Amino acid sequence: MNKATLLQEIKAKKSFLCVGLDTDLDKIPTHLLEEEDPIxxxxxxxxxxxxxxxxxxxxxxxxxxxxxxxxxxxxxKTCEILPQNTFRIADAxxxxxxxxxxxxxxxxFNPKISGLDFDAITIAPYMGEDSVTPFLDFKDKWxxxxxxxxxxxxxxxxxxxxxxxxxxxxxxxxxxNTWGSTDNLMYVVGATRGEAFLNIRxxxxxxxLLVPGVGAQGGSLSDVCQYGMNDECGLLVNxxxxxxxxxxxxxxxxxxxxxxxxxQREMEAELIKKGIIS
Numbered sequence: 001m002n003k004a005t006l007l008q009e010i011k012a013k014k015s016f017l018c019v020g021l022d023t024d025l026d027k028i029p030t031h032l033l034e035e036e037d038p039i040x041x042x043x044x045x046x047x048x049x050x051x052x053x054x055x056x057x058x059x060x061x062x063x064x065x066x067x068x069x070x071x072x073x074x075x076x077k078t079c080e081i082l083p084q085n086t087f088r089i090a091d092a093x094x095x096x097x098x099x100x101x102x103x104x105x106x107x108x109f110n111p112k113i114s115g116l117d118f119d120a121i122t123i124a125p126y127m128g129e130d131s132v133t134p135f136l137d138f139k140d141k142w143x144x145x146x147x148x149x150x151x152x153x154x155x156x157x158x159x160x161x162x163x164x165x166x167x168x169x170x171x172x173x174x175x176x177n178t179w180g181s182t183d184n185l186m187y188v189v190g191a192t193r194g195e196a197f198l199n200i201r202x203x204x205x206x207x208x209l210l211v212p213g214v215g216a217q218g219g220s221l222s223d224v225c226q227y228g229m230n231d232e233c234g235l236l237v238n239x240x241x242x243x244x245x246x247x248x249x250x251x252x253x254x255x256x257x258x259x260x261x262x263x264q265r266e267m268e269a270e271l272i273k274k275g276i277i278s
Contacts, residue, residue, distance in 0.1 A: 001087050001119045002140045003183045006208075009055045009085055010233050011277055014268040017260065018056035018089065018210065020240030021046065021078065022063050027245055029252050039064070039074040045253040046244050047081060053260040056087035056236050058210075076115045087236070088118045089144065089210070094131075095124030101134040109138045120144050122188060122210075125172055129179055136180045143185055145176050148200060150190025150213045173203040182206045186236070189228070197227035205230060212238045214263075221263070225270040233276055239263055 010016050021043055025033070028042045035041040047057065064075040082088045090108045094101070104121070111117040120142035123132055135143040148158055148169040160168040173187060186208040189200050200209065209228055214221050214237050221237060229235055243263070247255035271277045 003208075006055065006087055007232055009087070010271070013052065013055055013264070014271060014277055015053055015055055015264045016233055016235050016237055016267055016271075017054040017263050018058050018087070018236045018238040019046070019050050019054045019243055019260065020091070020212070020238050021057060021059040021244065022240050023059075023244070024063060027248065029248050029250060031250060037070075037074055037077070039067075039071070040077045042244075042252075043074075043078045044081060046256055047078075047083070049253040049257040050243070050260045051083045051086065053257070053264045054086065056089060056238075057082050058089040058091045058238055058240075060240075061090055061092040079116050079118065087120065090116070090118040090121045093122045093124050093146065095127055097127050097130040098134075101131055102137075105135045105138060105141075109135070109141050120186065122146065125176060129175075132176060133179050136184050141184065143180065144210050145172070145185065145187055147173050147187040147204075148189050148196060150192040154190070167199075170199060170203055173200065177204065177207075182208075186210050188212065195223075195227055197224065201228065201230065206232075206234065208234050208236060210236045210238065212240075214239050214242075221266050221270070225274070229270065229274055231274070231276075233271065233274070237263075237267070 023039045023042050025038060028038060032038045032041050059075060059078055064071040094104045107114045108116050108118045108121050121135060122144045123135065125132055125145050132143050132145060135141065158169045176185060187204055189197065189209045189211055190213045192213045211224055214224065224237060243256050243259045246259045
């Protein structure tokens with residue numbers, strides 16, 4: 001999906017919601033465990049219940065690959081049913097170099113080889129340019145680079161400040177910007193960082209930001225929009241647990257939809273406030 005199409009979907013759906021698919025067999029409703037493929041059965045109902053309310057889905061690859069071949073098959077089937085008018089993110093956090101990165105790109109971007117056809121993949125940039133650029137060789141595909149995350153350990157490295165007063169995450173964004181463009185690069189920025197979005201926007205004013213941490217993790221949507229939204233929107237805000245695990249009963253899809261509606265309505269109000277929609 002290219003940037004113009006993504007922006008069009010945001011306006012059409014009045015939403016910049018990304019639904020995370022961290023499908024945990026220990027958390028899904030027990031009646032689904034009787035299905036031949038419980039992970040796919042759960043995902044299928046969540047997608048059907050939310051596809052008109054969100055513009056993106058983000059399967060967390062670890063929740064699939066931990067089951068080996070069976071998990072990869074669940075991922076393939078899930079990828080197949082993700083609506084074509086949604087932005088499909090493989091949350092894989094790959095970060096290798098050279099031919100290895102190229103093969104990872106083929107795995108998630110080339111359905112003729114792997115059966116998977118995602119629009120984007122999350123990437124850890126620690127190994128530098130050759131851990132990112134192989135993913136940028138694919139037309140209308142995106143690299144979503146980890147910039148400033150909200151986990152406790154992020155301060156171990158991301159906020160390191162050099163002699164010039166620049167923090168490591170700022171250096172990452174400044175460098176990565178030179179490898180691609182606003183049409184194929186995004187950054188991951190944790191929602192619980194609040195005003196840190198102001199620093200992010202100094203270095204990436206026009207890039208999309210993928211923002212996890214809204215909902216169960218305590219991030220504020222209004223703060224994210226106040227400090228992080230640009231004139232085009234420029235945000236994909238992810239919510240996972242608050243939506244997909246809103247209920248662990250047979251009404252799980254219905255309850256997921258109710259939670260997604262709440263978020264979508266908040267997002268609509270923010271888009272109107274910014275003048276992006278009327």
